[in-house]
Amino acid sequence: MSKQAEKTPEWISTPPKPGTYRSILKWGAPDGFKHPSAGFLKVIQQTLGLSDADLKRGPDTGDQPVKHDIPCRLSSDDMAALAAIVGEQNIATDDYSRVLHSSGKAMEDLIQLRTGRAEHVADCVVHPRDKKDVAAIVAYCHQKKVPARVYGGGSSVTLGLDGVGGGVTLVMGTHMNRVIEFNEANQTITVEAGIMGPAYEELLNNAPDRFGASHRYTGGHFPQSFEYSSVGGWVVTLGSGQLSSYYGDAYDLVVSQEYVTPVGSFKTLDYPGTATGPKVNDIMKGSEGCFGVLVGLTMKVFRYMPENTRRFSYMFPDWESAVKAARNISQGEFGMPSVLRISDVEETDVAMNMYGIAGTPADTFLRLRGMKPGRRCLMLGQADGEKGFAANVKKKVGRVCRACGGIYLTTYPASKWFASRFKDPYMREDLNDIGILIDTLETSVTWDNLHHVHQGVRKYIKDRVRAVCMTHSSHFYAQGTNLYFIFIMPMAGAEEFRTFQRGIIDAIVEHGGSLSHHHGVGRMMGPKMERHLGAEQMEVLRALKRHFDPHNIMNPGGTLGLDG
Amino acid sequence: MSKQAEKTPEWISTPPKPGTYRSILKWGAPDGFKHPSAGFLKVIQQTLGLSDADLKRGPDTGDQPVKHDIPCRLSSDDMAALAAIVGEQNIATDDYSRVLHSSGKAMEDLIQLRTGRAEHVADCVVHPRDKKDVAAIVAYCHQKKVPARVYGGGSSVTLGLDGVGGGVTLVMGTHMNRVIEFNEANQTITVEAGIMGPAYEELLNNAPDRFGASHRYTGGHFPQSFEYSSVGGWVVTLGSGQLSSYYGDAYDLVVSQEYVTPVGSFKTLDYPGTATGPKVNDIMKGSEGCFGVLVGLTMKVFRYMPENTRRFSYMFPDWESAVKAARNISQGEFGMPSVLRISDVEETDVAMNMYGIAGTPADTFLRLRGMKPGRRCLMLGQADGEKGFAANVKKKVGRVCRACGGIYLTTYPASKWFASRFKDPYMREDLNDIGILIDTLETSVTWDNLHHVHQGVRKYIKDRVRAVCMTHSSHFYAQGTNLYFIFIMPMAGAEEFRTFQRGIIDAIVEHGGSLSHHHGVGRMMGPKMERHLGAEQMEVLRALKRHFDPHNIMNPGGTLGLDG
Known part of the structure; x- marks a missing residue:
């Protein structure tokens, strides 16, 4: 089989032409690439039963220029009114802008973009300069019953950006990316919602230079989409x-x-803890643009002390042992590691190939110690914080892991993971180019139901297709964790994919997992919200929707399951 | 001056007669007492300028039997319907039951009860046996537009229990105090809302015996009212x-x-983290009975390891240094102490008298080291958790404190505080008996506004009355803390007290403190909510109120500022 992988597919390694569908569907930087390794491809080929000849580039690479004939439903009066608010230079109605700002990074988005099609696009794109612009736009849209939604970093994987019903998309990152206040006494920073992750983190890391601070700081928030996500987006999608x-x-x-909402603007208060009734600050978290536009926010920051970082990796004889160790770490009262990840059997096997460990003397050592391929499971992690705290966490993690049968693997796998942690999404367009689909779904589980959800979802997938299905847990709480499913299978058409993927979501929920741990709801999970939360809780969300947005103009079309 | 305190007032040391107003106003156990120490009384006399002769027992001790002529506004049909739900034995309409379950422990409650008067009392008191009873009662009250409210532990200090408009009070602790499930894998316990603090903690501490658990657990929640508060009450009042x-x-x-609400019952989901829109679990926290009745809840529990507890106490040359140290501890990323308390100058002086340190060689030592009475400030605390964690916290606390000019005072003051931490409220009836008023107000502050609020509120009080005003911070976050004001002054009439106390609340808010950190809102803070949160946020709460309780039957009469 290794012969098959020797002949690497011809990956596309040139930036997409500006103005093309590919420039929209491609992850990240136009000149950013991470091609699948030979080891990874070998696993995929073996599992899916594909020969080298099967890995040929398909016709749908999305290289055509963006062009569509979806009419603009706004009147010339509307356009003039919007232009009067933000200025002509901050409004766009060209085909490309409309599609770009109505597309996220869900597999469904990508399948459609590859074929050079656009469906739900905004009528016009505006770039508000400040919260006053946002207030004027929202007031206008409210009055005229024009849909309005927000584009932050553009990395939604839940169809949260679809321009259903046309209307206006507000792009927050163009101008509304400023720091309003850095407050070292309170360890907070107040920013406009459109500031992007890297700019935000860079400012905080260099707080002594940037703000005359006594310490360096970190925001502590690094989603895989970090480089292409906005601070406001983090909060409204949870x-x-x-x-x-x-x-x-x-x-x-x-x-x-x-927030700016159709019924008015407000700022919640900055107290660290209060007993003044239900917190409106909470009510707005996760509102996904359905209640109003988040224009600014105050975030906690933390002392940045990378010199104290301590990494670790362990191998466990099986998944049950790895889960047990992770639970004992999460419940051990010695403080949490910042990074903690456990990979199931299939993901561990792929990782051992990707990291080039499989087949080496280290692998032989592991096998001799009872860590057999097809059973063993990898844990990796990192402790941060004050020096003595981080050292104690690493030490106590070691104690727990050894008690659960784990073997210390040095810091190597953790460091390998850390180095490439934002790059994996680049592999998606490569695999899609050669007819291989890769997508992810994720859920939250209590500890006592983890195995049931994991096994049930794997069975659902494996019973239906020949697929790689890798799973890890990567966000830990004393009460449970998440399960993150990555599935790789032959490319499917949009409808076929949608049916299969919605089936996986149903399998997750039927086995007792949550509809989402951190991807959010969007329009993808929206139709499943009522069954998941129950009618009584959905009615609470609908009551809030009616309050904030009586004309249903804010991100309409099924987001959060509130309409459609 | 010390001569004055030598003659101790004759404290009442016998349990109040059952059925009297005093049995309602008295704190805690009928036979529980903590009389003010001579040192404490001396400080009060000095500050208030009172001679021994001034400390004589007043006429209003509330020893008369509870009797009133407030008619029951429910019809005999209503009473029969309610009795049919809960059974005759679980319903009461006698004068005593009605007053008892319509009274909290606010100073305003106590002033009124002392004079043998009752004002806002429920028409009848019911003791639901389970959530089905609650659902039937709430449905009946909704249909008939009869007010309904909940009595948990009875320790509200915000007039949250007033029976405004009569109607039905549901007493949760009588029957609805059971454990529904202890789940060691998830480190959670599910209980009925009426279970009281001590019973709850005792079960968890003895989880190996009670539930066959592998570890002992703690709920980690110990308000000063711990012994007279219910688990449900903790959550609905924040x-x-x-x-x-x-x-x-x-x-x-x-x-x-x-929850059981007028528009239906629901249970929120148990996931440790989700991204499925705004969390209804959050929306209900702090709802103070205005949206519905909390019937059951799942709480986090923690491994109980008292063998790892490490106490500490420090003295600082001044308040600014103590605050700085507390902030650096809270922001130090080495984990938080479980207990951390800093006392301002006036409270420190009282504490040194109360703990018997003032005038001893230890005091002389402190003075020689620059810790002068009238300037010095006390910190005490405790670290918990895993052994290495707790040890590191204590060690790093020491490092921070020394850097801020603190001197280690051994564990003695912390242990003294710990031993009497639930007993101080017993002093209130003693002081009230001899014509001295003692009350507390509290607020949340960001670090950068702590001194402004502290100074402003002290000035407000001191400008108006000759009063002891002690302040501490006792709940810490990286972003700020609370300020807890204890004021002691000559007894006042109900109206005079109300005016003065509302003035303090206004001073807190005007200086930028929150309306409450942890006492809640009730009817005391209710009228001030709109100005504090702003009209837009109040409208959100009102929209929720309209949704859950369209007939305004749930704890009506100004709670949370939602009506009246």
Whole structure:
């Protein structure tokens, strides 16, 4: 089989032409690439039963220029009114802008974009300069019953950006990316919602230079989409970063928010803890643009001390042992590692190939110690914080892992993972180019139901297709964790894919997993919300929707399951 | 001056007669007492300028039997319907039951009860046996537009229990105090809302015996009212425990809740983290009975390892240094102490008298080291968790404190505080008996506004009355803390007290403190909510109120500022 992988497919390694569908569907930087390794491809070929000849580039690479004939449903009066608010230079109606800002990075988006088709696109794209612009736009849209939605980093994987019903898309990153206040006493930073992850983190890391601070800081939030996500987007979609087990989810990181809604604007208060009734700050978290536009927010920041980082990796004889160790770490009261990841059997086997460990003397050593391929499972992680804290976490993690049958693997796998942690999405367009589909779904589970969900979802997938199905847990709480499923299978058409993927979501929920741990709801999970939460809870969300957005103009078309 | 205190007032040391107003106003156990120490009384006399002769027992001790002529506004049909739901034995309409279950422990409650008067009392008191009873009662009240409210532990200090408009009060602790499930894998316990703090903690501490668990557990929540508070009450009023800096506030501790509302019943889901839109679990936290009745809840529990507890106490040359040290501890990324308390100058002076340190060789030592009375400030605390974690916290606390000019005071003051931490409220009836008023107000502050609020509120009080005003911070976050004001002054009439106290609340808010950190809103803070949160946020709460309780039957009469 290894012969098959020797002949590497001809990956596309040139940036897509500007203005093409490919430039929209491609992940990340136009000149950014991470081609699948030979080891990874070998596993895929073996599992899917594909020969080298099967790995040929298909016709749908999305290289055609973006062009469509979807009419603009706004009147010339509307356009003039919007232009008067933001200025002519901050409004666009060209085909490309409309499609770009109505597309996310869900597999469904990509399948469609590859074929050079656009469906639900905004009528016009505006780039508000400040919150006053946003207030004027939202007021206008409210009055005229024109749909309005927000484009942040553009990395939604839940069809959250679809321009259903046309209308206006507000692009937050163009101008609304400023720091409003850095407050070292309170360890907070107040920013406009459109600031992107890397710019935000860079400012905080260099707080002594940037703000005259006494310490360096970190935002502590690093989703895989970090480089292409906005701070506001983190909060309205309830994202989680790779270091969330220590720093918390976006949910935990936001101190206060400022919103523009159809019925008015407000800023929640900045207190660290209050007993003044239900918190409107909470009510807005995860609202996915359905209640209003998040224009600014105050976030917690943390002292940045990378010199204290301690990495670790362990191998366990089986998945059950790895889960047990992760649970004992999460419940051990010695503080949480920032990064903690456990990979199931199939993901471990792929990782051992990807990291080039399989077949080496290290692999032989592991096998001799009872860590057999097809059973063994990998854990990797990192402790952060104050020096003594991080050292104690690493030490106690070791104690727990050894008690659960784990063997220390040095820091190597953790460092390998860390180095490439934002790059994996680049492999998607490569695999799609050669007719291989790769997608992910994720869920939250309590500890006592983890195995049931894991086994049930794997069975659902494996019973239906010849597929790679890798699973890991990567966000830990004393009460449970997430399960992140990556499935790789032959490319399918849009409808066939949708049916299969919605089936997986149903399998997750039927086995007792949550509809999402950190991807959000969007229009993908929207139709399943009522069954998941129950009618009574959905009615609460609908009551809030009616309050904030009586004309249903804010991100309409099924987001959060509130309409359509 | 010390001569004045030598003659101790004759404290009442016998349990109040059953059925009297005093049996309602008295704190805690009928035979529980903690009389003010001579040192404490001396400080009060000095500050208030009172001679021994001034400390004589007043006429209003509330010893008369509870009797009133407030008619029952429910019809005999209503009474029969309610009795049919819960059974005759679980319904009461006697004068005593009605007053008892319509009274909290606010100073305003106590002033009124002392004079043998009752004002806002429920028409009848019911003791539901289970959530089905609650659902039937709420449905009946909704249909007939009869007010309904909940009595948990009865320790509200915000007039949250007033029976405004009569109607039905549901007493949760009588029957609805059972454990539904202890789940060691998930580290959660599911209980009925009426279970009281001590019973709850005792079960968890003895989990190996009670539930066959592998470990002992703690709920981690110890408000000063711990012994007279219910688990459900902790969550619906957003309480904080004395160990909250490590374990979190009630807000953080609750995983899911089950509610009966006028428009239906629901249970939120148990996932440790989700991205499925705004969380209804959050929306219900702090709802203070205005949206529905909390019947059951799932709480986080933590491994109980008292053998790892490490206490510490420090003295600082001044308040600014103590605050700085507390901030650096809270932001140090080495994990939080469970208990952390800093006392301002006036409270420190009282504590040195109360703990019997003032005037001893230890005091002389402190003075020689620059810790002068009238300037010095006390910190005490405790670290919990895994052994290495707790040891590292204590060590790093020491490093921070020394850098801020603190001197280690051994564990003695911390242990003294710990031993009497639930007993201080017993002093209130003693002081009230001799014509001295003692009350507390509290607020949440960001670090950068702590001194402004502290100074402003002290000035407000001191400008108006000759009063002891002690302040501490006792709940810490990286972004700020609380300020807890204890004021002691000559007894006032109900109206005079109300005016003065509302003035303090206004001073807190005007200086930028929150309306409450952990006491809640009730009817006391209700009228101030709109100005504090702003009209837009209040409208969100009102929209939720309209959704859950369209007939405004749930705890009506100004709670949370939602009506009246």
